Amino acid sequence: MNLDNNFENRMKAILGDEYEELQETLSREKVSALRINTLKKCSKGEGQETLNLDKSSKESGIDLPFELSDKEIPWEKCGKVYTGGTPGKHPYHEAGVYYIQEPSAMAPVYFLDPRPGEKILDLCAAPGGKTTQIASKMQGEGILVTNEIDKKRAQILSLNVERCGVKNALVTNMEPGQLSDVFEGYFDKILVDAPCSGEGMFRKNDEAIENWSIDNVKLCADRQKTILDEAIKMLAPGGRLVYSTCTFAPEEDEEASLYIYGKGLKPVEATMFPGMVRGNIEYLKAVRDNLNGLGKTTEDNSLDASIQTENFEMIKSSTIRLFPHKIEGEGHFLCVFQKDGDISLNEGLHGINGKLKAASNSEMKIFDEFAKETFTDETFDLLHVGTPFMFGEQLYLAPIGMPGIKGLKVMRPGLHLGTIKKDRFEPSHALALFLSADMVKRSYDLPSEKPSAMQFIGGQTIREAGKENGWYLMTTDGYSLGWAKYAGGTFKNHYPKGLRIFT
Ligand code: SAM
Numbered sequence: 001m002n003l004d005n006n007f008e009n010r011m012k013a014i015l016g017d018e019y020e021e022l023q024e025t026l027s028r029e030k031v032s033a034l035r036i037n038t039l040k041k042c043s044k045g046e047g048q049e050t051l052n053l054d055k056s057s058k059e060s061g062i063d064l065p066f067e068l069s070d071k072e073i074p075w076e077k078c079g080k081v082y083t084g085g086t087p088g089k090h091p092y093h094e095a096g097v098y099y100i101q102e103p104s105a106m107a108p109v110y111f112l113d114p115r116p117g118e119k120i121l122d123l124c125a126a127p128g129g130k131t132t133q134i135a136s137k138m139q140g141e142g143i144l145v146t147n148e149i150d151k152k153r154a155q156i157l158s159l160n161v162e163r164c165g166v167k168n169a170l171v172t173n174m175e176p177g178q179l180s181d182v183f184e185g186y187f188d189k190i191l192v193d194a195p196c197s198g199e200g201m202f203r204k205n206d207e208a209i210e211n212w213s214i215d216n217v218k219l220c221a222d223r224q225k226t227i228l229d230e231a232i233k234m235l236a237p238g239g240r241l242v243y244s245t246c247t248f249a250p251e252e253d254e255e256a257s258l259y260i261y262g263k264g265l266k267p268v269e270a271t272m273f274p275g276m277v278r279g280n281i282e283y284l285k286a287v288r289d290n291l292n293g294l295g296k297t298t299e300d301n302s303l304d305a306s307i308q309t310e311n312f313e314m315i316k317s318s319t320i321r322l323f324p325h326k327i328e329g330e331g332h333f334l335c336v337f338q339k340d341g342d343i344s345l346n347e348g349l350h351g352i353n354g355k356l357k358a359a360s361n362s363e364m365k366i367f368d369e370f371a372k373e374t375f376t377d378e379t380f381d382l383l384h385v386g387t388p389f390m391f392g393e394q395l396y397l398a399p400i401g402m403p404g405i406k407g408l409k410v411m412r413p414g415l416h417l418g419t420i421k422k423d424r425f426e427p428s429h430a431l432a433l434f435l436s437a438d439m440v441k442r443s444y445d446l447p448s449e450k451p452s453a454m455q456f457i458g459g460q461t462i463r464e465a466g467k468e469n470g471w472y473l474m475t476t477d478g479y480s481l482g483w484a485k486y487a488g489g490t491f492k493n494h495y496p497k498g499l500r501i502f503t
Contacts, residue, residue: 001026001027001202001203001209002209003202003209004209004212004213006213006214006294007199007212008023009290010249010286010287010290011248013286013287013289013290014248014250014283014286014287018325021325022323022324022325024325025324025325026202026203026324028203029203030102030203030204030330031081031102031103031324031328031329031330032081032082032083032100032102033073033079033080033081033082033100033101033102033103033106033329034066034079034080034082034087034098034099034100034101035076035078035079035080035098035099035101035106035129035132035133035136036050036051036053036078036079036080036097036098037050037078037096037097037098037099037132037136037164037165038050038078038136038139039096039135039136039139039140039164039165039166039167039434040095040096040097040164040165040433040436040479041436041479042436042437042475042477042478042479043436043437043438043478048436048438050078050097051092051097051098051479053068053080062448062449062477063448063449064085064087064090064092065085065086065087065089065090066082066083066084066085066086066087067082067083067084067085068080068081068082068083069081069082069083071328073103073106073328073329074273074274075106075107075110075273076103076106076107076109076110076133078136079101079103079106081103081328087100088100090448091446091448091453091454091457091476091481092448092476092477092479094163094457094481094499094501095163095433095475095476095479095480095481096163096164096165096433096479097479099128099129099132099133099160099164101129101133102204102329102330103327103328103329103330104200104246104322104324104327104329104330104331104332105129105130105246105329105330105332106129106133107244107276107320107322107329107332107334108130108191108193108242108244108332108334109130109133109134109137109191109242111242111270111320111334111336112134112189112191112240112242113137113189113240114134114137114138114189115137115138115142116137116138116139116140116141116142117138117141117142118138118142118143118188118189119142119143119145119186119187119188119189119236119346119401120134120138120142120143120144120145120187120188120189120190120191121144121145121146121147121179121183121186121187121189121190121191121231121234122134122144122145122146122147122190122191122193123147123176123179123190123191123192123193123227123230123231123234124147124148124149124192124193124194124195124227125146125147125148125157125193126148126150126153126154126156126157127153127156127157127160128146128156128157128160128161128164130191130193131144131146131157131160131161131166131169132160132161132164132166134146134191135161135164135166135168135169136164138168140166140167140168140399141168141399142168142399143168143170143399143401143402143403144166144168144169144170145169145170145172145179145183145187146161146169146170146171146172147171147172147173147174147176147179148171148172148173149173149174149175149176150173151173154171154172154173154411155411157171157411158171158411158412159499161412162412162416162429162430162433163433164433165430165433165434165435165480166415166434167397167399167414167415167434168399168402168414168415169412169414170398170402170403170405170408170410170412170413170414171410171411171412171413172408172409172410172411173409173410173411174408174409176226176227176230176231177226177230178409179230179234179408180230180231180233180234181407182351182352182353182403182407182408183234183351183403184233184234184351184352185233185234185235185236185237186234186236186346186349186351186403187234187235187236187239188236188239188240188343188346189239189240189241189242190231190234190235190239190240190241190242191242191244192224192227192228192231192241192242192243192244193244193245194220194223194224194227194228194243194244194245194252194256195220195223195224195227196220196224196245196246196247196249196252197211197212197216197217197220197247197249197252198211198212198246198247199212199246199247199248199249199331200245200246200247200248200322200324200330200331200332200333201246201330201331202331203324203330204330214291214294217247217249217251217252218251220247220249220252221249221251221252221255221256224243224245224252224256225256225259228243228256228259228260228263229263231243232260232263232265232339235339236339236341236343236346236349237339237340237341237342237343237345237346238338238339238340238341238342238343238344238345238346239338239339239341239343239346240268240336240337240338241260241265241336241337241338241339242334242335242336242337243256243257243260243334243335243337244332244333244334244335245332245333245334246330246331246332246333247331247333248321248323248331248333249287250279250280250283250284250286250287251284251287252333253279253283253319253321253333253335254279254280254281254283254284254312254319255284256335257279257315257318257319257335257337258307258308258311258312258315260335260337261311261314261315261337262311264339264340265337265338265339265340266337266338266339266340267314267315267317267318267335267336267337267338268318268336268337268338269317269318269336270317270318270319270320270334270335270336272320273327274327275322275326275327275328276320276321276322276326276327277320277321277323277326278316278317278319278320278321279312279316279319279320279321279333279335280316280321281307281309281312281313281316284307284312285307288307315335318335318336318337319333319334319335320333320334320335321333322334348401350401350403351403351404353403353404353405353406353407353408354403354404355387355401355403355404356387356389356398356402356403356404356405357389357404358387358388358389359388359389359390359395360390363390363395363420364388366420366423366424366425367388367395367417367418367420367425369425370418370424370425370427370471371383373441373470373471374427374440374441374442374470374471375439375440375441376438376439376440376441378439379435379439379440382439383397383417385400386398386399386400386402386414387400387402388417389413390420391405391410391413393419393420393421394416394418394419394420394428395416395417395418395419395420395425396413396414396415396416396417397414397415397417398413398414399414402414412430415430415431415434416428416429416430416431417431418431426494427471427483429482429483429494429495429496429499432473432474432480432481432482432483433480433481433482434480435473435480436475436478436479436480437473437475437478437480439473440473442468442470442471442472442473442486443472443473443474443475443480444462444467444472444473444474444475444484444491445474445475445476445477445478446462446474446475446476446481447476447477448476448477451503453476453481454501454503455503456474456481456482456484456493456495457481457482457495457499457500457501458495458500458501458502458503459493459495459497459500459502460493461490461491461492461493462484462490462491462493463489463490463491464489464490464491465489467486467491468486469486469487470485470486471483471484471485471486472484472485472486472491474491481495482494482495482496483495
């Protein structure tokens with residue numbers, strides 16, 4: 001690995017003799033992992049199950065394209081380290097059964113501690129690893145606003161929310177400052193997984209190595225403070241803020257935590273798992289001395305002012321560093337803070353946008369006809385909990401209490417149910433991925449070890465005589481994959497054209 005000299009000198013200044021250990025670790029293979037999506041259930045006989053990798057795949061008769069390691073991810077019980085293979089190429093990936101995410105990246109959500117029913121913001125969310133992790137902890141209850149500033153990345157975020165069967169997410173594509181105009185004091189919990197210089201991802205991402213410079217570290221540190229200003233505005237009194245980066249640069253880590261503290265938030269003690277270490281004010285001093293040595297003395301007096309050992313000692317227990325030579329994973333930093341106040345007063349509060357306008361009776365009549373024919377009674381009722389509303393000719397189900405979307409740049413306002421086309425209803429891919437076989441009257445399974453599951457994902461028509469006409473939820477080993485409409489001996493494939501994978 002060809003690292004910038006300035007980076008190496010800074011890391012030596014921070015880590016001293018330990019730097020060699022880090023360097024040696026960075027020359028090894030990155031750690032690969034995935035997280036089982038607990039929103040995704042399959043129904044086999046009685047009840048529903050999520051994928052259980054602890055039962056060997058052989059025992060369950062399913063041949064998975066990766067080797068599991070026996071290493072645990074202590075902060076995420078659904079996380080699994082794997083040692084080789086291509087989980088991204090299995091039908092389970094398209095079905096949202098798991099999300100590929102390296103272990104350290106799973107830590108911030110542990111400390112955010114999302115719960116069903118809360119109002120949560122993931123401010124810098126694409127491609128969606130942490131959003132889908134938060135969603136799985138919320139189990140469809142509460143409001144998850146997940147935002148990404150970059151339009152293309154917001155589209156990917158929206159697709160990952162769809163793939164993982166998330167029901168209660170409002171996906172937006174906005175600048176933090178625009179979002180805070182609408183959501184001042186609204187959220188119980190906010191995650192700022194900030195854009196950063198990415199030093200912790202050098203093993204995973206060559207671009208992070210190529211783009212590294214001291215100037216970029218400085219640029220990231222300034223941008224993070226601007227984002228934090230807006231996040232703090234949006235946090236309700238008593239609300240929790242988790243700030244995280246995937247960099248070692250103390251200007252973006254310890255410095256940012258001091259900035260949050262300077263804004264009046266209280267540090268929250270974050271319990272450490274073996275291998276995790278606390279942030280360290282000495283790192284900040286070391287890089288400043290290093291900058292002075294390079295003649296790059298910072299003109300920013302606020303940096304000097306904030307390097308106060310007393311302040312940092314007070315917040316130290318709220319900061320955590322994950323170093324690749326100390327844990328199984330890449331480099332990360334996180335810190336946990338809370339706004340003063342009583343969070344229970346935030347329950348049931350609406351933002352300034354008020355409530356959504358529900359779909360009309362005539363629009364709902366078209367959906368209801370489809371729903372009665374397709375879903376079990378229980379699912380029919382479940383799909384009426386919240387506010388069904390029209391967004392163009394698309395029908396969405398917004399979670400209970402979801403704020404109005406006036407003035408927001410929205411990519412996905414809740415669960416997309418489908419399209420109302422004159423007098424008929426066409427179900428959406430998102431709805432298919434949200435459902436499981438026991439929630440519908442008609443389903444058809446394509447076992448993952450046979451070519452047919454990938455052929456369905458590739459858009460092929462499936463032939464079989466003697467089935468009842470109508471919409472079928474197509475599944476693989478019981479996990480929903482998409483829709484097909486059966487008539488005249490064939491299942492017409494409704495897998496979205498833009499998502500098809502040709503094998
Ligand atoms: N949380 C994501 C996940 O787990 O998949 C990763 C987020 S990534 C570290 C940071 C994101 O912040 C990027 O998608 C980037 O486009 C976005 N970003 C860049 N500049 C931003 C800004 N000024 N305000 C908010 N977000 C920004």
